[in-house]
Amino acid sequence: MNEILDVAALVLILIGALLCLTAAIGVLRFRDVPSRLHAATKPQVLGLMLICLAIALSLRSWPVVAFLVPIVLIQLATAPLSAHMVGRQAYRNGTIDETGLHVDELAESKRTPPAAGG
Structure with a gap:
């Protein structure tokens, strides 16, 4: 059984x-910001989760699992948040191709300045 878990x-x-x-x-390699953000978050988080699962299987210890669970949870919480913030800043800077957006929820906030109160 140990050999199967190691493999x-x-x-x-x-x-x-x-x-x-x-x-x-x-x-x-990707050219635009949304594609880069997708590449930076989705496969990276899944890869980290698989590596953490492999470590837990390899060491077979509950303290190790207790240490790895917060790592995975923090990664699941921070990766989408950081991608959202980078994407929003890229939108504000104008580095996103707005014609490729299906829904533009920030178009109204771009027309009125933040200090305008509207």
């Missing part, structure tokens, strides 16, 4: 590392 941990680490690698390549 499963190795496979999970390999898949997680490949997902993190594809996230890094996507950040470098």
